[in-house]
Amino acid sequence: MFDVAIIGGGHAGLEAAWAAAQFDLKVAIVTMPGVSIASAPCNPAVGGVGKGQVVREIDALGGIMGKLADRSAIQYRTLNESKGYAVQSTRVQIDKEVYARNAEAEVAANENITVIREMVERVSKDQEQFLIKTTEGEYLSKKIVVTTGTFLAGKMHTGEEQSDGGRVDCLKADSLENIFVGVTALKTRFKTGTPARLKRDSIDFSKMVEQESDINAVNFHYGHELNERFIDQVSCHLTKTNEKTLGIIRENKERSPIFNGQIKGVGPRYCPSIEDKAYRYEEKDIHHVFVEPESHELDTFYPNGISTSLPREIQLDFIRTIEGLENAEIAVYGYAVEYDVVDTTCLDRTLQSKEMPGLYFAGQVNGTSGYEEAAGQGLIAGINAARSIIGADKFILDREDSYIGVMVEDLVSNKRDEPYRLFTARNENRLYVREDNTILRMKKYRQELGLxxxxxxxxxxxxxxxxxxxxxxxxxxxxxxxxxxxxxxxxxxxxxxxxxxxxxxxxxxxxxxxxxxxxxxxxxxxxxxxxxxxxxxxxxxxxxxxxxxLVENAKINRLSKKPINWEQLVASENISFECRQRITEIKPESFGQLQRIVGIRPATLAFVAGNIL
CATH class of the missing domain: 1.10.10.1800 (tRNA uridine 5-carboxymethylaminomethyl modification enzyme MnmG/GidA)
Structure with missing residues (x-):
């Protein structure tokens, strides 16, 4: 019997397990055979705009992502450096091999964590415990955190080619609703994608703009020196698409799974494929391509900015029109993957399922994109699963002083119609919620944990x-x-x-x-x-x-934090039928959450503020 079982060993799963293990509980990571813990199947980078703040918040709360990122970083950049400290964010290119190897070593050294490399077939609840049935056996756990990424009913597309799998060279899992009976999946499946990986020796870096590692960028982990570097630093390189590149893509629209109806899933608006860019911005032919190394130990480079699911021969054709890539050879072709996501309006702010208490969800299964967003959710879900076992209060971060708090409230307050991505602009208090003051912002929350x-x-x-x-x-x-x-x-x-x-x-x-x-x-x-x-x-x-x-926000927050009884609201005839439907669906816990539900009318907010609070 485990106290907390994590299903999935990606960045969300690792953080959930690491968080729960701090409470001296017996934790399991049940993950697919052949997949490394905390592997980087897409761009091997950690941090970025809004995301760097999340990594530092995770670190300040006792998480592990910042430490692993520093120790595997091969290039540092400070984004938005010209715009002022409030929106500056750290981004590191990681060595994907070193990162996963270090993650495996940290988990192996943690006496409270057991790794089970088996495929999960079904999860059911009996009384106050869960039964996890795998291909090899059965396991019991008091609480479960689901961090399955893109593996639930995963289907990959490269042109007309279709195959089952959550990522290249990996199997898929069954559908969300088949494995977790009684849990509601979002009706719309989501889609993400990745570009081709290019062989090092086929790239002419002399034709590109070199971007050296920033020696002044500040490390993520509190325990590391400010500018300490652990492995050799390398440069990334910048090139760009052109009229010929986009011409090839536009000429082959009917062969794009995104546009010919083959892919039904919805992709991320803020991380679009090159096909999306070609048709969304028809007047624009120049798009940046950042050519970034995947590892010192691999000869592959990641051309960031040209994610694609076009057929193999078309991928090679358009890539070879880009300056410096005229003789490029492809090691792994780009692809898109469709997968199941949970309806996050069925989760509360601890990321626990309202339909099946004791079951928590975190990461891409919640319809988010990015390793950092996944890890932040994993931390919240892992902490709350553990605290539920020991009888402690719920652990919730406020959006006014935390990007993780912003993300979680955004997720549970509305149905997702596209993959969620975190930006500094999503935070109403971003002058205060900066990278540099993370310790001061997070200290009170860390103290709540009693560790x-x-x-x-x-x-x-x-x-x-x-x-x-x-x-x-x-x-x-x-x-x-x-x-x-x-x-x-x-x-x-x-x-x-x-x-x-x-x-x-x-x-x-x-x-x-x-x-x-x-x-x-x-x-x-x-x-x-x-x-x-x-x-x-x-x-x-x-x-x-x-x-x-702070003066202005304090006025707003006093009202936003006030708890509400959603059942009382839907019983009121003074609230429109449409608003009552939305309130019933989301079940908001506070006035602030009610405010953020799409479609709630100003008259409803005025009535609640004046008559119920």
């Missing part, structure tokens, strides 16, 4: 150091005397016409606040963790904006 490990000791020290530096910055004053005026001139700080504090100096528009604060603390013989200095500096920079936003 005390190395991450907790680090966070305590981080918070103490933050408060000290903040106080110094606010109180250390530069008097407008001749000595300080000359000092400001020498340092390039600008004029000193009146007394100012170190905090005020850090906010000067022409200065880099991190550099200024680091230098001034050093000049006064004060040594602190560079991560903390960076957080203080950026927090000072945005202080005024954040304070104003």
């Amino acid at each position: 005390f490990a190395e991450v907790d000791r680090y966070q305590d020290k981080f918070e103490r150091s933050f408060n000290i530096i903040w106080s110094v910055a606010k109180n250390y004053t530069y008097k407008a005397n001749p000595k300080n005026k000359e000092y400001f001139k020498d340092k390039g700080y600008g004029p000193l016409n009146s007394n100012i504090t170190l905090a005020e100096l850090s906010k000067r528009a022409q200065l880099n606040p991190v550099d200024v604060l680091t230098r001034e603390l050093s000049e006064n013989n004060m040594a602190f963790d560079p991560n903390v200095i960076r957080t203080v500096a950026i927090s000072l920079k945005y202080e005024g904006y954040i304070d104003r936003a």
